[in-house]
Amino acid sequence: METNPHPILKPGSSFMLAHPAHFLAQGFGSGLSPIMPGTAGTLFAWLSFAVLNLRWPTLFTPVVWSAIIVIGYFIGVWACAVTGKNLGVADHGSMVWDEIIAFWLVLVFITPAPLITQFWAFIAFRFFDMVKPPPIGYFDQRFKGGFGVMFDDIVAAFFALLAFALYRTW
Template identity: 70%
Template sequence: MTTPENSTAPRPIKATGRFMLAHPAHIIAQGFGSGLSPVMPGTFGTLFAWLSYVVMTTRWPEIFTPLNWLVITAAGFVVGVWTCQVTGRHLRAPDHGSMVWDEIIAFWLVLVLVTPATLSSQFAAFLVFRFFDMVKPPPISYFDRHLKGGFGVMWDDIVAAFYTLLALALWRAI
């Protein structure tokens, strides 16, 4: 009988720039390199989401409208299911820490729905989103444990985005 200690299951692969550039799915799943941070890759992925959202919305406001952002996040979710499935399989870890596309898509969703869209409201959204993504209160923790593959990787962060938006709405109402 094998136990986890003596299991012959292959060990996860270390995420590197070379690995990321080996497949288009890896580039996306690893947040264009933001997930390769040796410390807190999820936070760096969320910061990448914030920076890219602000830059694209400011530079091309006629393209990156709120409606278009919703379409982008929906398409990004679908793409993320595939990229995280492929990258997790190649890394031999279904929800490898270097995969941050889930944070990027979920935080873009938060940013497009946060009103007013001020720097302070975006910063509050960043802090609240990171809290829910790291702590994973129910049902986020349930989805994190029970939904597998690319869909599971993506879904728990969408629920964290919903919690973030709910918390910010409640805070504003009080």
């Protein structure tokens, strides 16, 4: 897949709406936040998870969420590859579908949980996603394209869940 030779540094709504892959990769617009788009995408994930679970609790079960996450991961590989190519930046900051899928994964494993627990899960996930301690940073550097964009956030979600599991055992 050939990359745009002229990178788009600040994509706007017209870019996002130009292709379904852009709309998805940019988190339905949450990735267009001028400050901390990854955090905005993660907040969108949290809000959408809460709203869908409250509105349709019998539909949005852990099994259904798991299917959404798996399917969303593979669609996200495609959407992030297309969007990165069109932006001219493989892992552009406005692409937040990776944060959305990864944080939904965290929420599936920790809920039902009080709001404060969900808040600490948010903090833990953002820490691992932003700081990228080993091996997250290794995967971020090693794997490129849509797969690379999506995979390092899944590893960050795993580390956030591992931190919660270790905390609960003490």
